[in-house]
Amino acid sequence: MAATPEKPATAAPRRKVSRHRGEGQWAVGHHTPLNGNEQFKKDDDGLNVRTRIETIYSKRGFDSIDPNDLRGRMRWWGLYTQRKPGIDGGKTAVLEPEELDDRYFMLRVRVDGGRLTVAQLRVIGEISEQYARGTADITDRQNIQLHWIRIEDVPAIWEKLEAVGLSTTEACGDCPRVIIGSPVAGIADDEIIDGTPAVDEIHDRYIGNKEFSNLPRKFKTAISGSPVQDVVHEINDVAFVGVEHPEHGPGFDLWVGGGLSTNPRLAERLGTWVPLDEVADVWAGVVGIFRDYGYRRLRNRARLKFLMADWGPEKFRQVLEDEYLERKLIDGPAPAEPSQKWRDHIGVHRQKDGRFYVGFAPRVGRVDGATLTKIAELAGAHGSDRLRTTVEQKMIVLDVAEDQVDSLVAGLEALDFQVKPSPFRRGTMACTGIEFCKLAIVETKGRGAQLIDELERRLPEFDEPLTINLNGCPNACARIQVADIGLKGQLVLDDNGEQVEGYQVHLGGALGLEAGFGRKVRGLKVTSAELPDYIERVLKNFQAEREDGER
């Protein structure tokens, strides 16, 4: 289906900033906290909560936790309280936060670049089994999330994670989140440039560093030197996209100010080429601008995209060069169109060293601890020590010798991980939803898995690249605005006039050269029960009426 942008972000008019009230920008003298979040961040750095978790909260239990730590600073260590079971979506907006809080936590393990060793995956599987009731979800930012975590167990979990080089540091909170990286960095034979050294340098220099631990809001980074453009760079706060400069060779094109949720906006190019060894400095300059000039007065205007909307790329580049880097950047070319429509690396592919990587598809990112351990064992038994997570909630086993590929594929498929999945399994994503998320209105993971099964049964011949993204609320954790079919969870009326779980439908979103936001289909809300019928109808009509080349 054709992507019809609801509102082309690049053409957004620049907004006039009120000089009287200010936006809470530190760089223009607004250091007095203007809301509760800014106050608790000023009172104590989010990173400092770790000591209290280790010495007080884990020993004295849940009730000993300071409310500002519980609902604020603990995020800096990847911890959110999960939703109390049994509270329906109709109560999400009317209950106080403490009424929705369970006494258990979601714990997000950051996996920068999506890179995992067999030993790391095995440890996550063990932690899931021992401390998280077997839960584990691969997120659409390459992380792994566990649920049902008790505060008493957190220090032991950190010890196990850190023993294998993993952490939860700044996995959530108003700070630099996980650095998304191409899952085939360093191995794909069509790679323009391997961004791995930049991912590592940013991580080692700045993650857990108080220089950037109090930002206006979360800050998302993506780095990929793959021509597939496999890191959703258009919707990150900062992204480095591989390009070949006619004089200087391979490097990165710099994109700034993308983000979804309220007021979705695509990132804009600053028109500059950044060599690999300067990526970390340029990244720090962009984050510095966000820290100093980012809007802190209102939480819903505190993402970098709002500053970018007001400044535009020319001013942003000028401030970056003049105030943060103190030098001019080199002009550079735009990236070409993504080299393929599916950007997830599913299937069997030859690496540049002659070995193979094998991408496979769990349903909507849902796995479990025992299965993660089995995947680790399977990879190890086939001579691999490296795996990757993808931004499509999928996984890849790297470094497989040719004579091991068939056996690995058979082993994965025996675990119900398809290497040649249907477009529905391949292209459907779901956020956490009402099972664990306090903001959710509807169920998503189970609904998405059922939807995949139904569509595979009803449309066995359908063979087009297709994305179906399900969100449990109006936020954008599953990127509904840039899906072919985006489903935004809300309560809707059924045929009897009863309020039931359902979705507002958005159609025709896309990334890549056709990037734009899906069009909200006015008045089209579908109940969860009607969802398979509705999508079947849309896809049959699309097949019957599509024009040549139309997505």
Ligand code: SF4
């Ligand atoms: Fe929770 Fe909403 Fe995000 Fe889903 S989209 S994980 S329901 S906040």
